Amino acid sequence: MEGGRPPAWPGSRAPGGVCMRSEDSPTVWPARADGTLIAVDRLHKTYVSREGTEVEALADVGFHIASGEFVSLVGPSGCGKSTLLRILGGLIPPTSGSVLFRGEPVVHHKKDIGIVFQNAVLLPWRTVLQNIMLPVIVRHLDRAVHQRKAMDLLAMTGLDGFVHKYPNELSGGMQQRVSIARALVYDPSILLMDEPFGALDAMTREHMNVELLRIWQESRKTVLFITHSIPEAVFLSDRVLAMSARPGRIVREVRIDLPRPRELDVMVTKEFGDHLREIRSFFEVRGRFGD
Amino acid sequence: MGTSAKAGTPRARRAPWSAILQREAVLVPLIFVVAVGAWEAVTRGLGVPDYILPGPSLIARALVNGLLAGTLLYHLWQTLAEILLGFLLGSSLGLVFGGLIAEFALVRKGLYPYIVAFQAMPKIAIAPLLIMWLGYGIFSKVVIAALVAFFPLLVNVIAGLDSIDQDKLDLMNSFDASRWETFKMVKVPHGLPYVFAGLDVAIVFSILGAIVGEFVGSQRGLGNRLLELSFAMDIPGVFSILIVLSVLGVGFHLMVVAVWRRVVFWMEPQP
Numbered sequence: 394m395e396g397g398r399p400p401a402w403p404g405s406r407a408p409g410g411v412c413m414r415s416e417d418s419p420t421v422w423p424a425r426a427d428g429t430l431i432a433v434d435r436l437h438k439t440y441v442s443r444e445g446t447e448v449e450a451l452a453d454v455g456f457h458i459a460s461g462e463f464v465s466l467v468g469p470s471g472c473g474k475s476t477l478l479r480i481l482g483g484l485i486p487p488t489s490g491s492v493l494f495r496g497e498p499v500v501h502h503k504k505d506i507g508i509v510f511q512n513a514v515l516l517p518w519r520t521v522l523q524n525i526m527l528p529v530i531v532r533h534l535d536r537a538v539h540q541r542k543a544m545d546l547l548a549m550t551g552l553d554g555f556v557h558k559y560p561n562e563l564s565g566g567m568q569q570r571v572s573i574a575r576a577l578v579y580d581p582s583i584l585l586m587d588e589p590f591g592a593l594d595a596m597t598r599e600h601m602n603v604e605l606l607r608i609w610q611e612s613r614k615t616v617l618f619i620t621h622s623i624p625e626a627v628f629l630s631d632r633v634l635a636m637s638a639r640p641g642r643i644v645r646e647v648r649i650d651l652p653r654p655r656e657l658d659v660m661v662t663k664e665f666g667d668h669l670r671e672i673r674s675f676f677e678v679r680g681r682f683g684d
Numbered sequence: 685m686g687t688s689a690k691a692g693t694p695r696a697r698r699a700p701w702s703a704i705l706q707r708e709a710v711l712v713p714l715i716f717v718v719a720v721g722a723w724e725a726v727t728r729g730l731g732v733p734d735y736i737l738p739g740p741s742l743i744a745r746a747l748v749n750g751l752l753a754g755t756l757l758y759h760l761w762q763t764l765a766e767i768l769l770g771f772l773l774g775s776s777l778g779l780v781f782g783g784l785i786a787e788f789a790l791v792r793k794g795l796y797p798y799i800v801a802f803q804a805m806p807k808i809a810i811a812p813l814l815i816m817w818l819g820y821g822i823f824s825k826v827v828i829a830a831l832v833a834f835f836p837l838l839v840n841v842i843a844g845l846d847s848i849d850q851d852k853l854d855l856m857n858s859f860d861a862s863r864w865e866t867f868k869m870v871k872v873p874h875g876l877p878y879v880f881a882g883l884d885v886a887i888v889f890s891i892l893g894a895i896v897g898e899f900v901g902s903q904r905g906l907g908n909r910l911l912e913l914s915f916a917m918d919i920p921g922v923f924s925i926l927i928v929l930s931v932l933g934v935g936f937h938l939m940v941v942a943v944w945r946r947v948v949f950w951m952e953p954q955p
Contacts, residue, residue, distance in 0.1 A: 484857050508858045514851045517950040518873045531859040531869070559950060 430460040430583060430615050431481065431499070436490035438476055450476045452640035454490070458617060460582070463609060465618045465626035466643075467672065468636030474619045475511070477641065478587045481617065482508045504532065507576030507614075509586040513568035515560040515575075521547070522556045525575045532579060539578055546574040549611060550604070566597040573608065583615040590625070599657060602628055606655060623676075627651075627668045628660060635675055645675050738920040746920035747927060755909070760928065762905040766822055766894040767887075767932070770829020775837045775886045777830070779879070782841025787867065799838065807831045808896050815901035825902065829893035836885035844878025845871050877951055880944035887936040891929065 438451040450473040458464050468474050479485045481492055483500040494502040515524045522543060529539040547553055550570040560568055569589055576584055590598045602625060609616055620626050626633045627649055635645035649668055651659055659665055704710055720740045726732070727739040734742060750756035785792045785799070811828050818824035848871050856866040898907025906925055913921035944953045 479854070482854075482858055484854050503858060503860050506858070508854070510851055510854065512851055514855045516852070516870065516873070518948075527869070528859045531856065531861045531865055561950060 428459045428461075429457045430462075430495065431458045431617075432491075432493045432496075433457070433481070434491050434493070436477070436480065436492065437488045438473065438480060438485075439488045449640040451480075451487075452642050454642055456634055456643050456646070458583070458615060460615055461613065462632060463616045463618065463630050464632045464634060465620060465630040466634045466636055467620055467623055467626045468641060469638050469676070470621060472636050472638050473641030474621075474636060475587055477636075478508070478585050478617070478619055482506055482585050484508075504579065505582045507579070507581035507584045509569075509573055509576050509584060509589045511588045511591055513560070513565075513572040515568055515571055517560050520557050520559055521552060521563070521571050524560065524571055525578050528575060528579050534579060542580075543574065543578050546577055549608060550574050564597075565593050566601055569593065569601065570604070573605070577608075577612055577614070581614070583617065586616060586618045588619055588621065591620070598625070603657060605629065606653075610654060623669055623672050624660060624665075627665060627672070628655060628657075633668075633672060635672055645672070647672055735917050735919050738923060742920040743923040743927070746918070747924035750921065750924055756924070756928065759904060759906045759909040762822065763894050763898070763907065764932075766825040766829055766897070766905065767890045767936075769822075769826045770831075770893055771833050771887050771890040773826065774830030774833030774890065775883060778834045778837025778882070778886070779841055781834075782838045783845065785838070786842045786845035803835050803839075807835075807893075811897055811900045815897070820901050820903050825894050825897035825905070828897035829890040832889040832893040833886035836889060837879070837882040840878040840882030840885075841875065844875025847878070848874050876948050877944075877953070880940065880948060880953065884937060884940045884944070887940055888933055891933055891936070895929065 434455050436451055436454040437449075439447050439449050442448050454477060456464075466474055466477070476485070480487050481499065483503050483506065492499040494505065499506070515521075516527065519527065522540075525543045525546065526536070526540065528534075529536060529543075544556070547556060550573060552567060552570060552574070555563060555567065560571070563571065573584075573589070590601045593601060606629060616629075618626070618629055623633075630649050633647045633649060634643050635647070636642065637644045647668060651662070651664055651668075705714075724739045724741060727737055738746075747756075781795075781799075785796055807828070810831075814827055815824050818827060852870050852874065853866065856870055861869070894905070895907040895910075898905040899911060902908040906929060910922060910925045913919075913925065941953055
């Protein structure tokens with residue numbers, strides 16, 4: 394269906410004239426300064442639990458994401474992945490440290506960030522189209538322009554026939570696609586995705602992964618994808634960041650150089666298996682890998 | 685899965701009786717007919733005096749007589765007006781105060797303890813006071829009905845607005861939504877099922893309030909008529925009033941549920 398379309402994954406394009414593909418850069422830590430979209434530096438988050446004890450959720454987290462990259466963050470349950478995502482999205486403040494978006498504090502850049510939550514979080518009283526238009530209305534953007542954009546996104550996510558349906562008439566996979574379209578409608582530079590397919594069955598999940606890569610390649614966004622599935626992370630990403638159990642910190646970075654565009658077949662290749670083993674071995678040494 | 689169910693011999697085609705009985709439209713009237721028949725049979729068979737427990741036929745006659753004579757309607761209009769005005773007044777105040785308490789921490793802190801204390805008191809107990817202050821006319825009964833309708837709404841509006849999930853707030857927050865936009869576009873629709881559950885309770889409470897108010901002091905209304913008839917030992921008449929009151933209650937409940945279904949179309953009402 395995309396026959397004849399030139400390969401459009403971010404590596405092939407060069408925003409600001411900077412090539413983002415990384416064969417030329419060494420195992421990057423820290424990432425180079427040019428083309429950096431998000432820079433996280435010495436981030437700490439401590440919160441007070443209901444019992445009054447202090448819980449350290451994140452300890453000294455630091456990484457960079459380059460424009461156009463697909464980066465996954467894997468880690469055991471409760472390691473603070475979601476907390477990190479909420480800080481990156483400007484929803485909660487960090488205890489200390491900084492999150493810079495193009496060199497500025499991230500809270501000033503919410504309109505450049507699209508969040509896809511663990512649950513689709515659709516409003517059941519709004520139709521699919523009305524749900525996708527929600528950010529447009531809240532941000533007082535041009536409705537006519539974005540309505541056309543919403544229709545394009547619905548076509549792109551294969552939901553053309555469901556424009557005027559209500560969320561409870563859709564399957565879980567379709568609901569999550571609507572929420573992705575909603576996050577893309579105002580054209581943010583980066584998508585933050587918090588285990589978006591965690592609630593789906595394995596078959597739907599694989600299908601959604603392929604869909605996501607296609608959407609990513611068409612929309613040319615930067616993506617930070619949180620998951621606790623290592624195969625999912627390897628399949629999707631340019632780079633996988635591994636996070637330790639609480640307090641969460643980034644303990645390993647693995648560059649995934651599997652060719653793109655990727656289809657599910659790639660999961661049976663030796664290279665894929667090597668990457669899996671490399672990441673998995675780390676968690677095994679460290680002890681149990683949650684859930 | 686499911687193989688064991690298929691393994692058995694295919695079920696013989698059942699007589700359709702049980703299926704017919706399962707239908708609400710059949711089952712409910714059937715129980716009515718059986719119960720009323722048994723009631724009539726017992727009162728006649730055992731010769732229960734009419735002033736203790738009249739049979740259904742006597743009650744029906746009293747009902748028809750009341751309707752034909754116009755006395756029933758005369759009192760019904762009064763009570764109906766008290767119920768509806770009280771319900772409107774009480775539930776709108778409950779909506780407003782519930783919204784204020786749920787949304788503003790300061791209001792909640794300052795007002796909520798008083799409201800809890802007031803709620804713990806049986807409102808009916810101040811009915812004599814209200815009659816004394818506001819007189820025997822319609823107004824005192826409207827206020828009593830409003831008072832009892834107020835709390836279910838208040839409590840449910842607060843519960844509904846408080847029950848909003850963090851996900852939805854995060855979503856609106858990620859769009860930089862203002863507090864008002866979040867309230868109007870997410871919290872209010874989310875709270876609607878609670879509001880309707882509150883209205884459903886409030887309308888029944890309003891009936892209670894109006895009747896009790898009439899008991900305490902009134903010149904007209906179904907409660908007033910009920911007392912009159914029971915003093916006169918007209919027990920079939922008393923029953924006829926009770927029937928009118930329960931028909932009122934069921935009617936109002938069905939109306940609330942009908943509107944509920946229409947407005948909260950994405951969710952089945954849970955009575």
